[in-house]
Amino acid sequence: MTKDLEHKFIDEFQKNQNIVHKVCRLYTNNQEAHNDLFQEITIQLWKAYPKFRGESKLSTWMYRVGLNTAITLYRKSKRTIKTTDFENILHRIEATDYDPTEEEQLKLMYCAIHQLSDIEKALIFLFLEDKNYKEIYDTLGISQVNARVKMNRIKIRLRTILNP
Amino acid sequence: MKELDLLKKDWKKQNTYFPKLSYHDIYILIHKKSSSIVKWIFIICIAEFLFWTGLNFIIPESYLDIYKQFHLNTFLYISQVLHYILLLFFIFIFYKNFKAISVVDSTNLLMEKIINTRKTVNYYVYFNIALYTILSIILNVIMLSNPDILIKVMSLEDTTISTDNFLTVLLLVQITTFAVVCGLLWFYYRIIYGILLKKLNKNYFELKNMEG
Numbered sequence: 001m002t003k004d005l006e007h008k009f010i011d012e013f014q015k016n017q018n019i020v021h022k023v024c025r026l027y028t029n030n031q032e033a034h035n036d037l038f039q040e041i042t043i044q045l046w047k048a049y050p051k052f053r054g055e056s057k058l059s060t061w062m063y064r065v066g067l068n069t070a071i072t073l074y075r076k077s078k079r080t081i082k083t084t085d086f087e088n089i090l091h092r093i094e095a096t097d098y099d100p101t102e103e104e105q106l107k108l109m110y111c112a113i114h115q116l117s118d119i120e121k122a123l124i125f126l127f128l129e130d131k132n133y134k135e136i137y138d139t140l141g142i143s144q145v146n147a148r149v150k151m152n153r154i155k156i157r158l159r160t161i162l163n164p
Numbered sequence: 165m166k167e168l169d170l171l172k173k174d175w176k177k178q179n180t181y182f183p184k185l186s187y188h189d190i191y192i193l194i195h196k197k198s199s200s201i202v203k204w205i206f207i208i209c210i211a212e213f214l215f216w217t218g219l220n221f222i223i224p225e226s227y228l229d230i231y232k233q234f235h236l237n238t239f240l241y242i243s244q245v246l247h248y249i250l251l252l253f254f255i256f257i258f259y260k261n262f263k264a265i266s267v268v269d270s271t272n273l274l275m276e277k278i279i280n281t282r283k284t285v286n287y288y289v290y291f292n293i294a295l296y297t298i299l300s301i302i303l304n305v306i307m308l309s310n311p312d313i314l315i316k317v318m319s320l321e322d323t324t325i326s327t328d329n330f331l332t333v334l335l336l337v338q339i340t341t342f343a344v345v346c347g348l349l350w351f352y353y354r355i356i357y358g359i360l361l362k363k364l365n366k367n368y369f370e371l372k373n374m375e376g
Binding site: 042 | 165187275
């Protein structure tokens with residue numbers, strides 16, 4: 001039974017693993033930290049999986065566990081942040097876009113987002129994933145009105161970071 | 165905001181450059197040990213329960229002989245029974261709160277549940293400090309108001325030190341010990357809250373402030 005469940009979980013996780021990668025991308029600055037957080041989220045997903053009843057979509061459930069782990073449960077194993085690795089992550093953007101001004105803007109945008117707080121990152125993440133305010137409420141537990149207000153504040157903050 | 169739209173466009177394209185973990189990779193990952201904050205809080209809380217309960221057993225029997233002379237046996241016995249009843253009560257609440265922690269809850273609720281679990285243990289520690297303080301005040305008042313028995317018990321009759329001096333020294337030693345213990349506790353909690361709970365508290369208050 002456990003083996004069956006394990007097999008089912010790994011199968012489903014494999015198909016949806018990008019969700020976890022995306023959470024890690026927002027919350028970490030280097031590959032090592034990315035892998036570390038990825039591991040913790042995977043463990044938490046597996047621990048919670050037996051209780052997953054399918055009342056929500058698996059992806060929605062993964063968003064929630066992923067963000068909760070990143071915001072609340074995860075503790076950095078190492079405190080040092082290597083700036084060189086951070087550069088490497090930023091460089092990956094270049095491959096996807098050829099417009100030099102757009103590319104520059106994207107780089108700045110990712111930099112700006114890394115300066116936001118954990119909660120603000122979660123809101124941006126859900127925004128980027130096209131989640132509506134109802135889903136933001138379900139995931140973070142803040143009311144739809146407050147989520148909207150906060151989202152506007154984040155936009156203003158990002159603008160200030162980009163144009164100091 | 166046009167940069168944000170640009171970012172969204174790019175965000176959707178990034179799937180291609182994430183590494184793909186194989187079945188075997190994931191299998192290895194889920195069999196690794198978690199190092200989540202909940203696990204650490206659980207370990208620390210259990211250790212605190214053991215420490216505060218263990219203090220009762222560390223005190224040697226002979227030490228209690230002093231209190232016999234003051235006819236305080238029943239008093240101490242009742243306070244101990246009361247202590248154990250409250251200990252069971254605290255462990256029950258702790259277990260209930262701990263079991264309620266679920267990673268599938270909304271972030272707000274999850275953080276609230278973790279903080280509640282931690283609070284149970286904090287209340288247990290406050291309760292212990294209060295109990296030890298009250299007990300030592302009561303015992304001191306009783307002992308110091310009967311200096312004759314105290315001096316007899318401590319078999320200090322033949323020393324040159326005067327009764328007044330002796331009582332002053334005794335009181336000073338006790339106050340110093342109390343202050344040192346309080347200082348150590350304060351230091352310990354600074355560490356717990358500073359290292360372990362800093363991130364949790366910060367994020368919790370940010371969400372709470374958002375709800376105004």
